[in-house]
Amino acid sequence: MSKFKKGGKRGGQAISTAALPDIVFMLLFFFMVTTVMRETELKIKVMIPKATELQKLERKSLVSYIYIGTPIPALQGQLGTAPRIQLNDAIKSPKDIIQFIEEEKEDIMEAERPLMTVSLKVDRDCEMGIVTDVKQELREANALKISYASSKTDNILNQGKQN
Amino acid sequence: MGRRDIPEINAGSMADIAFLLLIFFLVTTTMDTPTGLMRQLPPKMDEVEPPPPVKERNIFSILVNANNELLVEGEMMELKNLRERAKEFIIGRQNVPNDERFPEFKATDIEFYGKGYPVSKQIISLQNDKGTSYGTYIQVQNELVAAYNEIRNEEAMRKFGVTFDRLVELEKEGDELSGRRVDAIKDVYPQRISEAEPKQVGKIPQ
Numbered sequence: 018m019s020k021f022k023k024g025g026k027r028g029g030q031a032i033s034t035a036a037l038p039d040i041v042f043m044l045l046f047f048f049m050v051t052t053v054m055r056e057t058e059l060k061i062k063v064m065i066p067k068a069t070e071l072q073k074l075e076r077k078s079l080v081s082y083i084y085i086g087t088p089i090p091a092l093q094g095q096l097g098t099a100p101r102i103q104l105n106d107a108i109k110s111p112k113d114i115i116q117f118i119e120e121e122k123e124d125i126m127e128a129e130r131p132l133m134t135v136s137l138k139v140d141r142d143c144e145m146g147i148v149t150d151v152k153q154e155l156r157e158a159n160a161l162k163i164s165y166a167s168s169k170t171d172n173i174l175n176q177g178k179q180n
Numbered sequence: 181m182g183r184r185d186i187p188e189i190n191a192g193s194m195a196d197i198a199f200l201l202l203i204f205f206l207v208t209t210t211m212d213t214p215t216g217l218m219r220q221l222p223p224k225m226d227e228v229e230p231p232p233p234v235k236e237r238n239i240f241s242i243l244v245n246a247n248n249e250l251l252v253e254g255e256m257m258e259l260k261n262l263r264e265r266a267k268e269f270i271i272g273r274q275n276v277p278n279d280e281r282f283p284e285f286k287a288t289d290i291e292f293y294g295k296g297y298p299v300s301k302q303i304i305s306l307q308n309d310k311g312t313s314y315g316t317y318i319q320v321q322n323e324l325v326a327a328y329n330e331i332r333n334e335e336a337m338r339k340f341g342v343t344f345d346r347l348v349e350l351e352k353e354g355d356e357l358s359g360r361r362v363d364a365i366k367d368v369y370p371q372r373i374s375e376a377e378p379k380q381v382g383k384i385p386q
Contacts, residue, residue, distance in 0.1 A: 038191065040197040041229035048205035066318040070325040071215040080214065136216055141315035145308045148317075152375070156221050165318055 030160035054078075061086040061103050066141040074164060079133050081160075082119040083114070085147055086140030100143050101152065111150045118158040127162070138166040215323055219375070221372055227309060238283040238301045242270045244320060246311030266327040272300040272368060290367045291341065291360055307376040321373070328371045336365050 063086040074080050084103040088096040101108050105119045122130055135155060139148055155163060223283055240351055242262075243251040250257045252265060272282040277298075285298035304324055332344040340347070347365070350358035 033193060034192075034195065038194040040196055041195055041202055045198050045205065047208050048202065052205050065353045066315045068217060068318055068322040070322055070329055072218045074214045074216065077214070103319065121216035134218075136214060139314050141313070141318070144310065145232040145312040145314060148206055148314055149308075149310070152221060156224050159224070161221040162218070163221055164214075164218050165321065166214060167215040167318055167322075169215065173359040 025101060047169055050067075057082070057084075057103075057106055059084060059089070059103065059139070060092055060108055061088050061101055063138050063140050064160050065138055065166045067169055068165075068167040069170060069172070071167060072148060072164070074136060076132070079125060079129060080136050080164075081118070081133065082136050082138055082166075083117075083151060084138045085143055085151065087143075100140070102147070111154050114151060114154040115158040117175075118155070118160045122160075132162070134162045134164055135160050136164045136166050159180070188245070217318065217325060218374075219321075221375075234303060235284065235301075237280050238303055240266065240283075240302060240304045242304065242320065242324075243308045244306070244308045244316060246309045248313055248316040250320070259316075259323065262320065262323045263327045263330070266304065266324055267331055270300065270304075270327060270331055271301050272302065274298055288367065290364050292364045293368060297368065299370070303372045303374055305374045306374050324373055328369065330363050331369050335368060336361070339365075361385045 060082055062082050085100055086103075087093075087098055087100050090109075096108060101127070102111060102114075103109070104113060109117070122133060125133055137151065138149070152163070155161070185348055204206065240254060245251070250259060250262065253269075257265065259375065272285065274278045274280060274285065276282075278353070283300045283302040286301050287296035288299045289295045290299070297370050329344070336342060336344040336347055342350075344362070344365055347358045347362050351362050
């Protein structure tokens with residue numbers, strides 16, 4: 018025992034790790050603040066299209082999402098294969114959009130309601146018919162600021178239809 | 181005085197706990213900010229009076245059919261040619277105001293440009309079929325926005341020596357002059373993309 022101890026001490030001082038928790042905490046707070054928890058579980062397949070001229074949605078608290086796409090394979094027995102609309106966690110019909118928008122508006126402060134944006138996350142293989150229906154309902158619900166969710170690409174014309 | 185009596189707490193395992201939490205947040209974190217093509221929908225039909233009729237020459241009409249083919253101003257067109265064609269139309273012919281193929285101009289007072297600057301009355305009308313694929317629709321929308329952005333960039337470069345994108349960045353950083361320049365460019369080339377009312381076949385419009 019004593020032999021080992023002597024040998025170890027001669028090698029040099031132990032490095033102080035007292036500041037390690039501070040550094041780790043700093044990183045921890047950074048990730049805690051930037052983290053966004055996934056709120057909704059998608060029941061439909063949504064592959065958003067690609068575009069080059071994108072604008073960022075500045076205030077996430079003012080954004081509501083409407084998902085449109087074909088149901089995922091596991092739920093196709095129940096929901097069929099035609100494109101469906103998902104609001105929050107449930108599959109809904111276009112008629113429910115007005116109520117959905119009203120509920121979303123309730124969560125936003127009175128002064129900021131005109132800034133509310135609806136982000137349409139639509140599958141790129143979807144047909145426009147259902148999207149147009151949703152747009153008409155949004156007009157009816159007076160939610161006129163919309164954003165067609167798309168992801169960044171460098172050249173839109175080179176992408177294949179499926180890519 | 182009292183300090184001497186309190187034993188020091190061993191904080192050695194603090195780092196481990198913090199690491200555990202850190203790794204949890206590292207894994208769950210998603211950094212992507214939502215992006216998209218912003219649009220303003222027209223208000224409900226019964227709320228507004230029917231808009232004044234727009235002259236045919238001021239409208240740049242684009243039709244997309246169920247086979248994702250484009251009909252631009254009455255002729256078939258490939259998507260890759262759309263941007264150039266749209267740019268030509270948006271800029272118009274200021275020196276030949278009577279050219280029927282291009283839109284009319286309206287004298288408008290704009291800062292930096294003086295009184296009575298001729299602003300094109302262009303409107304882009306985009307109509308789609310029920311069967312048009314959403315991917316194609318977004319590509320067309322994207323090309324139209326790109327056309328506007330390119331024109332604005334060129335105009336800002338010519339007038340102020342900086343691109344429009346840069347002006348927008350400067351405006352966000354709080355530069356007041358850039359903000360006014362951005363507004364001026366937007367007034368000179370206003371983005372007017374109309375997503376036409378859907379055609380309801382076999383149904384009476386409300």
